Amino acid sequence: MLEYVLRRLLYMLITLFAVASILFLLFRMLPGEATLQVISPAMDEAVQQRMKAAFGLDKPVWHQYLIYLKNLVSLEWGRSFVSAQEVTAIISYRFWNTLLLMASGLCMTLTLGIGFGIVMAWKRNSPLDVAGTVIGLIFQAAPPFITGLLLLMIMSYRLGLFPTGGMYPPGERPENLIGLLLMPAFWERIVLPTITVGMYYLATPMLVMRDSMLEVLGSDYIELARAKGLKPSTVMFRHAARNALLGVVTLASIMVGFAVGGQVVVESLFSWPGMGQLMVESAASHDYPVAQGTFLMLAILVIGLNFLTDFLYSYLDPRITVSSEGIK
């Protein structure tokens, strides 16, 4: 077990290393001189040279790359070109905001998706089954910025049920995460973006759950469970859903990656101070250190969550044993 964990951690590090290297290359391939933001061409030639030297830009690319890696590891991710704040400080604040929204969105998607998927398979071909499929597909086809805008228009502007955006009322920034979670105003504000994200991704787990339920329901052990005289609900949940869940867990780890994409749109729309919004802002203002840090952090998030789902999977399916040779 320990050996397996270590091995998986090693793979994770290799993946991260690859992501970091690609990021390094990407930012150096971008059109335009990145340094223009900081080093103005209007400055004296000697000053420009000195500033380049201070940033290490006078060194060859491979040397810059080594410095970049060393700084990544020692968590010196540089300072924002715009606000001159430490990138790590900016990101660590934003990271939790993104994680909160993403977690609540995915929770909604998975709970509703799995729940409806079970019921739809149970009542196959009923109006409920058809309605579920149609609604799920409509929300999947509608881009989240449309759904989000409609929600904002109806729920916030017309009905005035929810605030229009942000994470807390202006000027009331909480001290820490716990302070934030204790604010009713925070919960009011997380509803609409959660629904937007949750509904957008709903169709996938719902239809996958429905399909794998139908497949499981045709299996021999379900027939035996029924022959044993178990209650239909026991057969449905304890026997069928438990097995059908395995397919959805695999899917969940893939969805985490997609959710990051949706996150960018939703955070911008609801002015949610998360990494998605930060990514857009920093890219727009050519704030490369921040953009680079955000990309890297999102990669870490996705890879980390995939790592966790692997373990969840081996817990749910006893046939998959975590051994030194990896998952079998």
Added chain:
Amino acid sequence: MSRNRVLRVKNLSVRYQTQKGPVHAVNDVTFDVFENEVFGIAGESGCGKSTLIRSLMRLLPDSALVTASEITLSGQNLQSMPDKNFREEILWSKMSLVPQSAMNSLNPVYRVGHQVVEAIQAHRAISKAAARNRVAELFDVVGLQADLMDNYPHEFSGGMRQRAMIAMSLALDPGLIVMDEPTTGLDVLVQERILRRIREIRSQISSSIILITHDIAVIAEMSDRIGVMYGGSLMEQAPAIDLFESPCHPYTLGLKNAFPSIRNKGQELISIPGSPPTLIGESSECSFLERCPFKAEECSKEFPAIEKLAEFHEVRCFRHKEAPKLRELASNKATWLSSN
């Protein structure tokens, strides 16, 4: 011979409505199972034997239309019983199942012992510990080590899973155990061991057994009485010895030819040409008509009714009176080839 009747099935039919028309999966089947006996049902794949027992256990999909004039288990009328009562009072506690594919009939995500415990606790209000003791006892009966109950199904071999299934079927001392192809899919040695185990268990318990198989050798070895099914109908039923010594239905004759016998060494095996009927649509002719080498004119006009030859020997064939002659003819390969 007066024995207590455990199960009585009278005029049971199962019909499916399909786009091509109605399918008569089971057609007017009548049989009894007595106390402490093994009633074997033989027939080739698709003859309706699995549908028959699934209809008895109410495991068929809603699209199946089951009709019967009588189904009683230990004197209890099963037809009028609501699903909930049937589930709670009949299934497993009075009628249990050893399913066709032991390989896939255990839920892969639960421990084997737990799945037996679950069956026990669904019907008896006893503690988990008591139920586990019962499982240990049952495992011992079928020749599995008790500590295996905490293993997962994938850690069991095919033979072990089949033993576990048999253990599970015995859990509540049901009056009737339905064994649906209990040895199919196992290799010959394991098959022999399982059959021996079933025979041993039989002497220890009082349950009756319905044994369903396409393997004539298995059925001959295990059963007291045998019913031969073809195209959804029970064509002939008789005590095992009678069925093999004086078979009357042409299909039974054909089946006998198709299996090797130790006594008649060097005997050539003869298969029945043709394939089983599709059972689609309404038909008034004998379902074996197309493959029967002895067909007569009346066979295409109506389906022969059940004729009683002796107390437990029944056959559905117009030419049953000519049985000795037919037996003679049936042992000649040319008879079967000329029919098509």
